[in-house]
Amino acid sequence: MTLSLDPVDLTARLVRCPSVTPEEGGALTLLSDLLDAAGFETHRVDRNGTPNLFARWGPQGHPRTLGFNGHTDVVPVGDAAAWTADPFGAEIRDGMLIGRGATDMKSAVAAFTTAAIGFVGATPPDGAVILTVTGDEEGDATDGTTAILDWMAAEGEAMTACIVGEPTCPETFGEMMKIGRRGSMTAYLTATGVQGHSAYLHRARNPVPAMARLVDRLSSTPLDSGTAHFDPSTLAATTFDTGNPANNVVPARCTATLNFRFNDSHNSESLTAWLTAHMEAIAAETGIAFDMTTRVSGESFVTEPGPLSDLVAEAVRAETGLDPVLSTSGGTSDARFIKQHCPVVEFGLVGRGMHQVDEAVAIDEIPRLTSVYRRVLADFFA
Numbered sequence: 340m341t342l343s344l345d346p347v348d349l350t351a352r353l354v355r356c357p358s359v360t361p362e363e364g365g366a367l368t369l370l371s372d373l374l375d376a377a378g379f380e381t382h383r384v385d386r387n388g389t390p391n392l393f394a395r396w397g398p399q400g401h402p403r404t405l406g407f408n409g410h411t412d413v414v415p416v417g418d419a420a421a422w423t424a425d426p427f428g429a430e431i432r433d434g435m436l437i438g439r440g441a442t443d444m445k446s447a448v449a450a451f452t453t454a455a456i457g458f459v460g461a462t463p464p465d466g467a468v469i470l471t472v473t474g475d476e477e478g479d480a481t482d483g484t485t486a487i488l489d490w491m492a493a494e495g496e497a498m499t500a501c502i503v504g505e506p507t508c509p510e511t512f513g514e515m516m517k518i519g520r521r522g523s524m525t526a527y528l529t530a531t532g533v534q535g536h537s538a539y540l541h542r543a544r545n546p547v548p549a550m551a552r553l554v555d556r557l558s559s560t561p562l563d564s565g566t567a568h569f570d571p572s573t574l575a576a577t578t579f580d581t582g583n584p585a586n587n588v589v590p591a592r593c594t595a596t597l598n599f600r601f602n603d604s605h606n607s608e609s610l611t612a613w614l615t616a617h618m619e620a621i622a623a624e625t626g627i628a629f630d631m632t633t634r635v636s637g638e639s640f641v642t643e644p645g646p647l648s649d650l651v652a653e654a655v656r657a658e659t660g661l662d663p664v665l666s667t668s669g670g671t672s673d674a675r676f677i678k679q680h681c682p683v684v685e686f687g688l689v690g691r692g693m694h695q696v697d698e699a700v701a702i703d704e705i706p707r708l709t710s711v712y713r714r715v716l717a718d719f720f721a
Contacts, residue, residue: 384487389475410475414694431702443693464720484673519641520637523599525598529594540589566602581593
């Protein structure tokens with residue numbers, strides 16, 4: 340028996356689950372119950388308090404296994420008084436479903452869940468379908484999709500290819516899909532000198548000019564001119580601080596924060612070495628000691644255009660009439676973890692409004708996304 344689902348209704352039901360990271364809010368329980376009823380084998384793969392769900396229809400280890408990945412956790416509401424609707428009420432107004440997570444990305448989770456349940460119920464394929472849904476994409480992402488992939492490796496579960504349902508279209512549904520993402524690394528720099536009176540500079544060693552020289556030199560040096568699938572890498576200086584309220588005191592310390600978004604001509608190790616060389620040069624010029632720590636959110640990656648991107652692009656073309664641009668723009672997503680497991684691309688709805696007050700999704704686009712996913716499933720197993 341085929342379980343019939345309405346993806347708009349399922350989106351609304353998910354939005355009504357207050358699943359602000361890392362709270363589950365009932366969202367994964369809702370999905371698990373629906374998937375169980377449809378004949379999927381489901382497992383909660385929670386780790387360190389982070390809720391995660393794995394679901395598979397079909398035989399374990401089948402060489403044709405298509406996966407979908409998404410998240411039901413959402414960012415905080417912010418100023419609730421600024422909303423014109425209940426952030427977790429899923430109110431429909433003027434053709435839009437309003438609520439936190441409506442765009443990013445409960446609508447896509449509803450779409451691929453509906454598509455998968457409908458497909459395996461109507462035309463059981465020779466193969467397997469896997470759905471992985473995390474509650475830690477908007478947080479530190481240390482115990483979300485990575486925990487699911489660790490569990491899958493231990494249990495002998497595997498996907499042949501995977502589609503992540505993040506919003507990928509800037510303005511028009513169907514215009515863009517993601518075949519990769521830039522890497523992201525943050526560097527925290529500290530310059531240490533000698534505190535002293537600003538009238539007696541010979542008795543102090545001011546770290547501020549040294550840090551300013553370093554940040555200017557780094558910011559003024561192009562990292563690259565772009566690659567085949569990526570725009571040029573960027574470096575943004577996001578903080579510069581001494582914590583010094585006095586105008587007549589030379590501070591002992593100065594800190595700065597740099598954020599890199601880098602393409603596939605770099606990795607975090609090579610960028611760290613590049614930073615270290617510049618710090619050492621400025622230290623030699625000024626006598627100021629530098630220290631650095633880094634946090635890597637993800638390395639850059641690209642799934643070369645080929646069978647998977649062609650499969651998704653053809654489905655998008657058939658359902659929308661548009662040829663999606665193959666892009667690597669934007670921030671990070673959980674695709675950065677999945678790319679170590681299998682080929683991965685991203686396709687979802689229009690991302691305008693995500694994380695904003697009155698976040699909303701066009702209700703007519705949710706069934707269209709469901710149709711794209713349903714066509715991908717049919718073509719993958721054809």
